[in-house]
Amino acid sequence: MTQLVKDRFDDVPRSSGRVGAHRAEAPGMNGWVVLLWSLVAALVIIVVGIFVALVMMGRIALFPDADTPGPSAPEVQGVVDTTYSVIVLNATSEEGLDVQLRDTLLNAGWTADSVTTGLAESPEFADTTIYYASTTDELAAIGLADLIGGAQVEQSDFYADPNDPEQKQLVVVIGLDRTAAAPESAETPAE
Template sequence: MPQPVRDRFDDVPRTSGRVGAHRAEAPGMNGWAVLLWSFVAALILIVVGIFATLVAQQRITLFPVAEESVAPAPEETGVVDMTYSVLVLNATPEDGLDAQVRETLINAQWPDELISYGDAGTQDFAETTVYYVSDAEREAALGLADLIGGALVDQSDIYADPNDPEQKQLVVVVGLDRSSAQPESTETPAE
Protein backbone atom coordinates (compact mmCIF):
# COMPACT_ATOMS: atom_id res chain seq x y z
CA MET A 1 0.00 0.00 0.00
CA PRO A 2 1.28 3.38 -0.86
CA GLN A 3 2.15 5.88 1.79
CA PRO A 4 -0.04 9.02 2.08
CA VAL A 5 1.55 12.26 1.12
CA ARG A 6 2.49 14.49 3.99
CA ASP A 7 1.03 17.98 4.25
CA ARG A 8 1.24 20.90 6.69
CA PHE A 9 -1.47 19.53 8.98
CA ASP A 10 0.61 16.51 9.81
CA ASP A 11 2.97 18.72 11.85
CA VAL A 12 0.26 20.20 14.12
CA PRO A 13 0.65 18.92 17.64
CA ARG A 14 -2.20 16.89 18.97
CA THR A 15 -3.49 18.27 22.23
CA SER A 16 -6.66 16.34 22.60
CA GLY A 17 -7.53 12.85 21.85
CA ARG A 18 -10.33 13.80 19.51
CA VAL A 19 -9.94 13.70 15.80
CA GLY A 20 -12.39 15.34 13.28
CA ALA A 21 -14.64 18.39 13.15
CA HIS A 22 -16.45 19.05 16.41
CA ARG A 23 -18.63 22.04 17.16
CA ALA A 24 -18.80 23.44 20.63
CA GLU A 25 -21.73 25.45 21.99
CA ALA A 26 -21.43 29.22 21.67
CA PRO A 27 -20.41 30.62 25.02
CA GLY A 28 -23.05 32.78 26.83
CA MET A 29 -26.15 31.55 24.91
CA ASN A 30 -28.64 29.44 26.79
CA GLY A 31 -32.09 28.17 25.85
CA TRP A 32 -34.14 30.66 27.91
CA ALA A 33 -32.48 33.71 26.37
CA VAL A 34 -33.09 32.38 22.86
CA LEU A 35 -36.73 31.68 23.68
CA LEU A 36 -37.21 35.17 25.18
CA TRP A 37 -35.68 36.91 22.13
CA SER A 38 -37.88 34.79 19.86
CA PHE A 39 -41.02 35.94 21.69
CA VAL A 40 -39.94 39.60 21.60
CA ALA A 41 -39.21 39.42 17.85
CA ALA A 42 -42.55 37.71 17.14
CA LEU A 43 -44.43 40.32 19.22
CA ILE A 44 -42.75 43.19 17.36
CA LEU A 45 -43.58 41.63 13.99
CA ILE A 46 -47.23 41.12 14.99
CA VAL A 47 -47.66 44.72 16.24
CA VAL A 48 -46.02 46.16 13.12
CA GLY A 49 -48.22 43.95 10.93
CA ILE A 50 -51.44 45.05 12.66
CA PHE A 51 -50.43 48.72 12.45
CA ALA A 52 -49.55 48.42 8.75
CA THR A 53 -52.89 46.72 8.05
CA LEU A 54 -54.83 49.48 9.84
CA VAL A 55 -52.96 52.14 7.87
CA ALA A 56 -53.60 50.29 4.58
CA GLN A 57 -57.33 50.04 5.39
CA GLN A 58 -57.36 53.77 6.27
CA ARG A 59 -58.61 53.16 9.79
CA ILE A 60 -55.60 55.08 11.09
CA THR A 61 -54.31 58.24 9.47
CA LEU A 62 -50.62 58.84 10.00
CA PHE A 63 -50.62 62.51 9.10
CA PRO A 64 -54.13 63.93 9.54
CA VAL A 65 -54.95 66.99 7.52
CA ALA A 66 -56.27 69.87 9.57
CA GLU A 67 -59.88 70.54 8.70
CA GLU A 68 -60.80 74.06 7.80
CA SER A 69 -63.31 75.45 10.21
CA VAL A 70 -66.38 76.65 8.43
CA ALA A 71 -68.56 79.12 10.22
CA PRO A 72 -72.14 77.87 10.42
CA ALA A 73 -74.56 79.67 8.18
CA PRO A 74 -76.72 82.07 10.11
CA GLU A 75 -80.19 80.71 10.73
CA GLU A 76 -82.85 82.52 8.81
CA THR A 77 -85.36 84.27 10.97
CA GLY A 78 -88.65 85.51 9.73
CA VAL A 79 -90.76 88.53 10.39
CA VAL A 80 -94.36 88.12 11.48
CA ASP A 81 -96.25 90.36 9.07
CA MET A 82 -99.97 90.28 9.89
CA THR A 83 -100.93 92.22 6.76
CA TYR A 84 -100.81 89.01 4.71
CA SER A 85 -103.90 86.96 4.12
CA VAL A 86 -103.41 83.32 5.05
CA LEU A 87 -105.02 80.27 3.46
CA VAL A 88 -104.80 77.12 5.62
CA LEU A 89 -105.36 73.79 3.83
CA ASN A 90 -105.72 70.47 5.61
CA ALA A 91 -103.95 67.80 3.53
CA THR A 92 -104.45 64.96 6.00
CA PRO A 93 -107.22 62.45 6.66
CA GLU A 94 -107.75 63.94 10.16
CA ASP A 95 -110.53 66.54 10.32
CA GLY A 96 -110.04 69.87 12.05
CA LEU A 97 -106.31 70.44 11.67
CA ASP A 98 -106.93 73.46 9.47
CA ALA A 99 -109.17 74.96 12.16
CA GLN A 100 -106.49 74.28 14.80
CA VAL A 101 -103.88 76.19 12.79
CA ARG A 102 -106.42 78.99 12.27
CA GLU A 103 -107.02 79.17 16.04
CA THR A 104 -103.26 79.29 16.62
CA LEU A 105 -103.00 82.28 14.30
CA ILE A 106 -105.99 84.05 15.89
CA ASN A 107 -104.49 83.48 19.37
CA ALA A 108 -101.30 85.10 18.06
CA GLN A 109 -103.37 88.20 17.17
CA TRP A 110 -103.56 87.53 13.41
CA PRO A 111 -106.67 89.32 12.07
CA ASP A 112 -109.54 86.84 11.80
CA GLU A 113 -110.80 88.27 8.49
CA LEU A 114 -107.40 87.56 6.82
CA ILE A 115 -107.49 83.82 7.60
CA SER A 116 -109.41 81.32 5.48
CA TYR A 117 -109.24 77.55 5.79
CA GLY A 118 -110.49 74.32 4.28
CA ASP A 119 -109.57 70.87 3.04
CA ALA A 120 -106.90 70.32 0.41
CA GLY A 121 -107.38 68.11 -2.62
CA THR A 122 -105.13 65.43 -1.12
CA GLN A 123 -104.88 63.62 2.21
CA ASP A 124 -101.29 62.38 2.10
CA PHE A 125 -99.14 65.52 2.17
CA ALA A 126 -95.99 64.62 4.12
CA GLU A 127 -94.80 67.75 5.95
CA THR A 128 -96.51 70.97 6.88
CA THR A 129 -95.29 73.68 4.50
CA VAL A 130 -95.78 77.44 4.17
CA TYR A 131 -95.84 78.54 0.51
CA TYR A 132 -95.05 82.03 -0.72
CA VAL A 133 -94.94 83.51 -4.26
CA SER A 134 -92.14 86.08 -4.50
CA ASP A 135 -88.72 86.45 -2.88
CA ALA A 136 -89.96 89.52 -1.00
CA GLU A 137 -92.43 87.30 0.88
CA ARG A 138 -89.84 84.83 2.18
CA GLU A 139 -89.31 86.54 5.54
CA ALA A 140 -93.06 86.75 6.13
CA ALA A 141 -93.36 83.03 5.28
CA LEU A 142 -90.55 82.20 7.74
CA GLY A 143 -92.27 84.26 10.43
CA LEU A 144 -95.57 82.47 9.81
CA ALA A 145 -93.83 79.07 9.93
CA ASP A 146 -92.33 79.94 13.32
CA LEU A 147 -95.66 81.24 14.57
CA ILE A 148 -97.46 77.93 13.87
CA GLY A 149 -94.76 75.91 15.63
CA GLY A 150 -92.34 75.23 12.78
CA ALA A 151 -92.90 74.21 9.19
CA LEU A 152 -91.05 73.97 5.91
CA VAL A 153 -91.00 77.08 3.74
CA ASP A 154 -91.14 76.83 -0.05
CA GLN A 155 -91.54 79.25 -2.93
CA SER A 156 -94.26 78.33 -5.41
CA ASP A 157 -96.74 80.21 -7.57
CA ILE A 158 -99.25 77.36 -7.57
CA TYR A 159 -101.41 79.17 -5.00
CA ALA A 160 -101.05 82.66 -6.56
CA ASP A 161 -104.31 84.39 -7.46
CA PRO A 162 -104.34 84.90 -11.26
CA ASN A 163 -106.93 87.70 -10.90
CA ASP A 164 -104.85 89.64 -8.35
CA PRO A 165 -101.10 88.91 -8.74
CA GLU A 166 -100.22 91.69 -6.25
CA GLN A 167 -102.24 90.09 -3.43
CA LYS A 168 -100.14 89.42 -0.32
CA GLN A 169 -101.05 85.84 0.54
CA LEU A 170 -99.31 82.95 2.28
CA VAL A 171 -100.59 79.37 2.12
CA VAL A 172 -100.16 76.83 4.91
CA VAL A 173 -100.62 73.21 3.84
CA VAL A 174 -100.97 71.05 6.96
CA GLY A 175 -99.21 67.71 6.49
CA LEU A 176 -99.18 64.28 8.08
CA ASP A 177 -96.46 65.40 10.50
CA ARG A 178 -99.24 67.21 12.45
CA SER A 179 -101.78 64.39 12.18
CA SER A 180 -102.42 61.55 14.58
CA ALA A 181 -104.44 59.69 11.92
CA GLN A 182 -102.56 57.51 9.49
CA PRO A 183 -103.49 57.41 5.80
CA GLU A 184 -105.47 54.36 4.78
CA SER A 185 -103.25 51.60 3.50
CA THR A 186 -104.09 49.91 0.22
CA GLU A 187 -102.16 46.80 1.21
CA THR A 188 -103.88 43.83 2.82
CA PRO A 189 -102.23 42.33 5.90
CA ALA A 190 -100.43 39.04 5.46
CA GLU A 191 -102.33 36.09 6.84
Protein backbone atom coordinates (compact mmCIF):
# COMPACT_ATOMS: atom_id res chain seq x y z
CA MET A 1 0.00 0.00 0.00
CA THR A 2 1.12 3.54 -0.69
CA GLN A 3 1.89 5.93 2.02
CA LEU A 4 0.27 9.37 2.12
CA VAL A 5 2.52 12.31 1.63
CA LYS A 6 2.72 14.61 4.64
CA ASP A 7 1.78 18.25 4.14
CA ARG A 8 1.53 21.30 6.42
CA PHE A 9 -1.98 20.50 7.61
CA ASP A 10 -0.84 17.28 9.23
CA ASP A 11 1.02 19.34 11.89
CA VAL A 12 -2.06 21.34 13.07
CA PRO A 13 -3.00 20.28 16.59
CA ARG A 14 -6.48 18.87 17.00
CA SER A 15 -7.43 20.48 20.28
CA SER A 16 -10.96 21.40 19.32
CA GLY A 17 -13.56 18.85 18.55
CA ARG A 18 -14.91 20.96 15.69
CA VAL A 19 -13.50 21.03 12.25
CA GLY A 20 -14.32 23.62 9.50
CA ALA A 21 -15.25 27.31 9.35
CA HIS A 22 -19.01 26.70 9.12
CA ARG A 23 -19.04 25.68 12.73
CA ALA A 24 -17.18 28.71 13.98
CA GLU A 25 -19.00 31.45 15.88
CA ALA A 26 -19.80 34.58 13.79
CA PRO A 27 -17.18 37.19 14.65
CA GLY A 28 -18.50 40.60 15.83
CA MET A 29 -22.15 39.59 16.00
CA ASN A 30 -22.83 40.03 19.65
CA GLY A 31 -26.20 40.66 21.25
CA TRP A 32 -25.98 44.49 21.34
CA VAL A 33 -25.33 44.81 17.63
CA VAL A 34 -28.29 42.58 16.81
CA LEU A 35 -30.51 44.59 19.17
CA LEU A 36 -29.38 47.91 17.66
CA TRP A 37 -30.08 46.77 14.08
CA SER A 38 -33.46 45.44 15.16
CA LEU A 39 -34.39 48.83 16.67
CA VAL A 40 -33.29 50.69 13.54
CA ALA A 41 -35.32 48.37 11.31
CA ALA A 42 -38.39 48.76 13.54
CA LEU A 43 -38.04 52.57 13.50
CA VAL A 44 -37.80 52.65 9.70
CA ILE A 45 -40.88 50.44 9.37
CA ILE A 46 -42.87 52.65 11.76
CA VAL A 47 -41.90 55.90 9.97
CA VAL A 48 -42.76 54.45 6.56
CA GLY A 49 -46.08 53.19 7.95
CA ILE A 50 -47.00 56.62 9.33
CA PHE A 51 -46.08 58.31 6.03
CA VAL A 52 -48.17 55.85 4.01
CA ALA A 53 -51.11 56.30 6.38
CA LEU A 54 -50.93 60.12 6.02
CA VAL A 55 -50.82 59.83 2.24
CA MET A 56 -53.81 57.49 2.23
CA MET A 57 -55.80 59.83 4.51
CA GLY A 58 -55.05 62.74 2.17
CA ARG A 59 -53.10 64.81 4.69
CA ILE A 60 -49.98 64.73 2.53
CA ALA A 61 -50.13 65.21 -1.23
CA LEU A 62 -47.27 63.57 -3.06
CA PHE A 63 -47.91 65.42 -6.30
CA PRO A 64 -49.87 68.62 -5.63
CA ASP A 65 -51.97 69.95 -8.47
CA ALA A 66 -50.33 72.80 -10.34
CA ASP A 67 -53.76 74.22 -11.16
CA THR A 68 -54.72 75.00 -7.58
CA PRO A 69 -53.35 78.43 -6.76
CA GLY A 70 -52.02 79.05 -3.30
CA PRO A 71 -53.24 81.86 -1.13
CA SER A 72 -52.63 85.07 -3.02
CA ALA A 73 -52.00 88.44 -1.53
CA PRO A 74 -55.02 90.70 -1.68
CA GLU A 75 -54.75 93.38 -4.32
CA VAL A 76 -54.05 96.76 -2.78
CA GLN A 77 -56.49 99.45 -3.79
CA GLY A 78 -54.99 102.87 -4.33
CA VAL A 79 -56.37 106.21 -3.24
CA VAL A 80 -56.41 109.26 -5.49
CA ASP A 81 -55.03 112.02 -3.25
CA THR A 82 -54.86 115.44 -4.90
CA THR A 83 -52.93 116.93 -1.97
CA TYR A 84 -49.72 115.43 -3.38
CA SER A 85 -47.55 117.44 -5.71
CA VAL A 86 -46.82 115.55 -8.93
CA ILE A 87 -43.78 115.87 -11.17
CA VAL A 88 -44.32 114.48 -14.68
CA LEU A 89 -41.14 113.66 -16.60
CA ASN A 90 -41.19 112.67 -20.26
CA ALA A 91 -38.56 109.96 -20.80
CA THR A 92 -39.40 109.41 -24.46
CA SER A 93 -38.45 111.15 -27.68
CA GLU A 94 -42.11 111.95 -28.39
CA GLU A 95 -42.97 115.51 -27.41
CA GLY A 96 -46.11 116.55 -25.54
CA LEU A 97 -46.74 113.39 -23.52
CA ASP A 98 -45.97 115.20 -20.27
CA VAL A 99 -48.42 117.99 -21.13
CA GLN A 100 -51.16 115.45 -21.97
CA LEU A 101 -50.64 113.69 -18.64
CA ARG A 102 -50.63 117.06 -16.84
CA ASP A 103 -54.01 117.87 -18.39
CA THR A 104 -55.33 114.47 -17.23
CA LEU A 105 -54.24 115.25 -13.67
CA LEU A 106 -55.73 118.75 -13.77
CA ASN A 107 -59.06 117.26 -14.93
CA ALA A 108 -58.89 114.78 -12.01
CA GLY A 109 -58.70 117.59 -9.42
CA TRP A 110 -55.05 118.57 -9.02
CA THR A 111 -54.29 122.29 -9.01
CA ALA A 112 -52.10 123.82 -11.70
CA ASP A 113 -49.33 124.73 -9.26
CA SER A 114 -49.13 121.18 -7.82
CA VAL A 115 -48.36 119.52 -11.19
CA THR A 116 -45.07 120.30 -12.94
CA THR A 117 -43.71 118.83 -16.16
CA GLY A 118 -40.27 118.36 -17.65
CA LEU A 119 -37.95 116.12 -19.59
CA ALA A 120 -36.18 113.18 -18.06
CA GLU A 121 -32.44 112.68 -18.43
CA SER A 122 -32.86 109.51 -20.50
CA PRO A 123 -35.14 109.44 -23.56
CA GLU A 124 -35.26 105.62 -23.56
CA PHE A 125 -37.24 104.67 -20.43
CA ALA A 126 -39.12 101.42 -21.06
CA ASP A 127 -42.19 101.43 -18.78
CA THR A 128 -44.12 104.30 -17.26
CA THR A 129 -43.32 104.31 -13.54
CA ILE A 130 -44.57 106.26 -10.55
CA TYR A 131 -41.98 106.84 -7.84
CA TYR A 132 -42.82 107.58 -4.22
CA ALA A 133 -40.43 108.28 -1.35
CA SER A 134 -42.12 106.92 1.79
CA THR A 135 -44.20 103.82 2.45
CA THR A 136 -47.00 106.11 3.57
CA ASP A 137 -47.17 107.41 -0.02
CA GLU A 138 -47.69 103.97 -1.60
CA LEU A 139 -51.50 104.06 -1.71
CA ALA A 140 -51.46 107.49 -3.34
CA ALA A 141 -48.97 106.23 -5.94
CA ILE A 142 -51.17 103.20 -6.69
CA GLY A 143 -54.20 105.47 -6.99
CA LEU A 144 -52.35 107.73 -9.40
CA ALA A 145 -51.26 104.69 -11.45
CA ASP A 146 -54.87 103.56 -11.70
CA LEU A 147 -55.97 107.07 -12.66
CA ILE A 148 -53.56 107.40 -15.57
CA GLY A 149 -54.42 103.98 -16.93
CA GLY A 150 -51.85 101.74 -15.33
CA ALA A 151 -48.20 102.19 -14.54
CA GLN A 152 -45.57 100.53 -12.44
CA VAL A 153 -45.21 101.76 -8.87
CA GLU A 154 -41.82 101.82 -7.19
CA GLN A 155 -40.43 103.22 -3.96
CA SER A 156 -37.34 105.38 -4.42
CA ASP A 157 -35.95 108.46 -2.73
CA PHE A 158 -34.04 109.53 -5.86
CA TYR A 159 -36.50 112.34 -6.60
CA ALA A 160 -37.12 113.32 -2.97
CA ASP A 161 -36.26 116.85 -1.90
CA PRO A 162 -33.34 116.62 0.58
CA ASN A 163 -34.38 119.96 2.14
CA ASP A 164 -37.95 118.80 2.77
CA PRO A 165 -38.07 115.03 3.39
CA GLU A 166 -41.69 115.23 4.61
CA GLN A 167 -42.94 116.69 1.30
CA LYS A 168 -45.85 114.77 -0.20
CA GLN A 169 -44.64 114.22 -3.74
CA LEU A 170 -45.08 111.67 -6.51
CA VAL A 171 -42.97 111.49 -9.67
CA VAL A 172 -44.34 110.06 -12.91
CA VAL A 173 -41.72 109.05 -15.49
CA ILE A 174 -43.43 108.46 -18.82
CA GLY A 175 -41.92 105.50 -20.65
CA LEU A 176 -41.90 104.18 -24.18
CA ASP A 177 -45.05 102.17 -23.45
CA ARG A 178 -47.03 105.45 -23.75
CA THR A 179 -45.71 106.50 -27.16
CA ALA A 180 -47.62 106.20 -30.43
CA ALA A 181 -44.97 103.75 -31.68
CA ALA A 182 -45.32 101.54 -28.62
CA PRO A 183 -45.99 97.88 -29.42
CA GLU A 184 -49.64 97.10 -28.95
CA SER A 185 -50.51 94.44 -26.43
CA ALA A 186 -51.77 91.08 -27.61
CA GLU A 187 -55.13 91.74 -26.00
CA THR A 188 -57.38 94.05 -27.98
CA PRO A 189 -60.79 95.09 -26.77
CA ALA A 190 -63.72 93.29 -28.35
CA GLU A 191 -65.82 95.39 -30.63
